[in-house]
Amino acid sequence: MYHDISLGQYIPVQSTLHKLDPRSKIAATSILVMAAFMADFPEQVSLLLLLVAVLIWVSRVSLRDYLKALRSFLFIIIITALMQMFFTGGENLLNLRFITVSFEGVLAAASFTVRFVIILLAVRILTATTTPMAMTRGLEKVLEPFKRMGFPVHELVMIMTISLRFIPLYIEEAGRIRKAQICRGADYREGPLVKRAIKLTSFLVPLFRISFQRAGDLAQAMEARAYRGGEGRTHLYRLQMRLIDYLYILLIAAISVIGLY
Amino acid sequence: MIRLKNINYSYVHDNSQLAIKNLSLDIREGEFLAVVGRNGSGKSTFTRLLNGLLLPDQGKVEVDGLDTADLQNLSIIRKKVGLLLPVPDNQLVSNVVEEDVAFGPENLGLPADEIRRRVDAALKMVSMEDYVKHPPYLLSGGQKQKICIAGILAMKPKYMVLDEPAAMLDPQGRREIMETLLHLQESEGISLIIVTNCLEEIVRADRIVVLDEGEIKAECPAKQILPKHDFLIEMGIEPLETTTLIHLLNETCGLKISEDILDIDELVEEICRSV
Known part of the structure; x- marks a missing residue:
C-alpha cells in the first residue's frame, strides 16, 4: 500500500535537510517557488532545476518518491502544456487542418512544464523532510505577524x-x-461518460459519509486529549535556527537571485 | 473517584429517547471496572459522559469532586480521565508516532523536556519504543492502538476509559493490549474503565456493570455475573465459552458442574471428575 499513499507524506530518513529548522526550509522553498515563476527560460530555469536536483540528492529520499509526486500531477501538466502549445500565437511550426502549433507555443509549453516541475519538487522536498508537526510549528512561527492582526x-x-x-x-x-x-457489480469503466459519472455517486457518497464520520471522531479524540486550540499549547520540539539554517536560506536565495539577474 | 449521580442523557432534543436513564455509579481509584451491554445499550455514551465530551441533561458527573459541567474544570478533567475511542485511525493526529504521543502533553502546556520524558516513558510502557519516528500508516492495527494508548498515558491520567479497545484487533493483538492495560493498572495504579461486549477481555475485572437501554441492569463483582448464562443472553451479551459449555453439559447430559468455573483447565478437570 505504501507506494500508493506517500503523496505529500513525511519520509523518515536521516539527512541534513531533515535536521534543518522548519522555518529555514519554508523560507527556502518560498524563495525557490518565487524564483521559478520569475526566472527566464531556459538558462535561469535550468539553473533552478539543477539546484532542485542537488537538493533531492541531499535529502536522501528515494527518487521514486519524487517521481510519484510528479505522477499525481501528470494529467494537469500535460493538459496545461498542450493548451500552451496550441493556443500561443506566433511563427507556425506545424499546420494541421484546425490545429496550429507555433514555435512560441512549444517554447511556452516547455517553459511551463519545467517551472511547474521545479515547484512541485521543491514543495515535495519540504514535505518529505519535515514532519507535519514541525511544519505546523514552522508555519505558525512564520505567519505569526498575521496572528497579531487577529488571523x-x-x-x-x-x-x-x-x-x-x-x-x-x-x-x-x-x-x-x-x-x-465492484464486488457488488458496479462497473466504473464501461459505458458513456455521463453514465459513468452518475455511477460514481455510489462511490463518492460513502466516501463523503466516512469522511464526516472520521472528522467527528477525530474532533472528539482531540478534545478528549485536552485540545483547546493554540492557546497555552507547548511543543515537543524547540525550534532553533542554527548557523546551518541561515546558510541554507542564504545559499538558496543566492542561487535563485543569480538565476534572476 | 468519578461519581455519576442520577444521569439522564438524550441525543434528541425532546428527551423522548433517553440514551442514558437515571444512571448512578461510583468509580473508585485504581479499580478495573468493565461495562458491558449490547449495541445501542448506551455504553459509548457512558464513556463520553465521564470526561465531559457529553454533558448530562439531568444529574451530575463529578471527577474527584470536579463537576464536568463547569467549563473551568474541563482541562483538569481531560487530564485526569483519558479516553480511548474504538478506531485507532480516527484518533491519531500526526504522521509521526512521537508527535502523536506528544499531542496530549502539548495541550497541557508542559515544558519541552518534560514532554520528551513522558513520550519516551509512555512508548516504553506499551513496548513501542522502537517506532518513535514511524508514520502510523505503516503500523499494524494493534500497534496503532498501542500508540493511541501511549498518547493517553503520556498525559498521566488517573482514570483510563477505553471504548472497545480490542474491537479492531485479532486475538493475538487483543491479548497483547489487555496484558498491557492490566499491567498498567497494577504498576501505575490507573483505574481501568473498559467498555466492551467481549467477556473474555474482562474476566479479571473487579466489577462489571451491565447496561441495557441506558440503564444499569446489574452491578457486581465479575465472578458473580460471568456465570449467569441466561441473564447474559437476555442482555444480548455472549457468555464466556466455558459458561456456555457448562450450561449445555448440565442441560443436555444432566451433569452437575458448578457454573462458577471460569477457567478452561479447571473445567476440564471438573468434567473428567464427573464423567
Whole structure:
C-alpha cells in the first residue's frame, strides 16, 4: 500500500535537510517557488532545476518518491502544456487542418512544464523532510505577524496538518469502497461518460459519509486529549535556527537571485 | 473517584429517547471496572459522559469532586480521565508516532523536556519504543492502538476509559493490549474503565456493570455475573465459552458442574471428575 499513499507524506530518513529548522526550509522553498515563476527560460530555469536536483540528492529520499509526486500531477501538466502549445500565437511550426502549433507555443509549453516541475519538487522536498508537526510549528512561527492582526493562524495550520495526515487514509478508504462496489457489480469503466459519472455517486457518497464520520471522531479524540486550540499549547520540539539554517536560506536565495539577474 | 449521580442523557432534543436513564455509579481509584451491554445499550455514551465530551441533561458527573459541567474544570478533567475511542485511525493526529504521543502533553502546556520524558516513558510502557519516528500508516492495527494508548498515558491520567479497545484487533493483538492495560493498572495504579461486549477481555475485572437501554441492569463483582448464562443472553451479551459449555453439559447430559468455573483447565478437570 505504501507506494500508493506517500503523496505529500513525511519520509523518515536521516539527512541534513531533515535536521534543518522548519522555518529555514519554508523560507527556502518560498524563495525557490518565487524564483521559478520569475526566472527566464531556459538558462535561469535550468539553473533552478539543477539546484532542485542537488537538493533531492541531499535529502536522501528515494527518487521514486519524487517521481510519484510528479505522477499525481501528470494529467494537469500535460493538459496545461498542450493548451500552451496550441493556443500561443506566433511563427507556425506545424499546420494541421484546425490545429496550429507555433514555435512560441512549444517554447511556452516547455517553459511551463519545467517551472511547474521545479515547484512541485521543491514543495515535495519540504514535505518529505519535515514532519507535519514541525511544519505546523514552522508555519505558525512564520505567519505569526498575521496572528497579531487577529488571523487564526494556529487553527488554519492545524487544519492543514490534519488534512495531510488523512490523505493516506482516504486513499486506502477509496480503494476499499471501490472494491466493495465492484464486488457488488458496479462497473466504473464501461459505458458513456455521463453514465459513468452518475455511477460514481455510489462511490463518492460513502466516501463523503466516512469522511464526516472520521472528522467527528477525530474532533472528539482531540478534545478528549485536552485540545483547546493554540492557546497555552507547548511543543515537543524547540525550534532553533542554527548557523546551518541561515546558510541554507542564504545559499538558496543566492542561487535563485543569480538565476534572476 | 468519578461519581455519576442520577444521569439522564438524550441525543434528541425532546428527551423522548433517553440514551442514558437515571444512571448512578461510583468509580473508585485504581479499580478495573468493565461495562458491558449490547449495541445501542448506551455504553459509548457512558464513556463520553465521564470526561465531559457529553454533558448530562439531568444529574451530575463529578471527577474527584470536579463537576464536568463547569467549563473551568474541563482541562483538569481531560487530564485526569483519558479516553480511548474504538478506531485507532480516527484518533491519531500526526504522521509521526512521537508527535502523536506528544499531542496530549502539548495541550497541557508542559515544558519541552518534560514532554520528551513522558513520550519516551509512555512508548516504553506499551513496548513501542522502537517506532518513535514511524508514520502510523505503516503500523499494524494493534500497534496503532498501542500508540493511541501511549498518547493517553503520556498525559498521566488517573482514570483510563477505553471504548472497545480490542474491537479492531485479532486475538493475538487483543491479548497483547489487555496484558498491557492490566499491567498498567497494577504498576501505575490507573483505574481501568473498559467498555466492551467481549467477556473474555474482562474476566479479571473487579466489577462489571451491565447496561441495557441506558440503564444499569446489574452491578457486581465479575465472578458473580460471568456465570449467569441466561441473564447474559437476555442482555444480548455472549457468555464466556466455558459458561456456555457448562450450561449445555448440565442441560443436555444432566451433569452437575458448578457454573462458577471460569477457567478452561479447571473445567476440564471438573468434567473428567464427573464423567
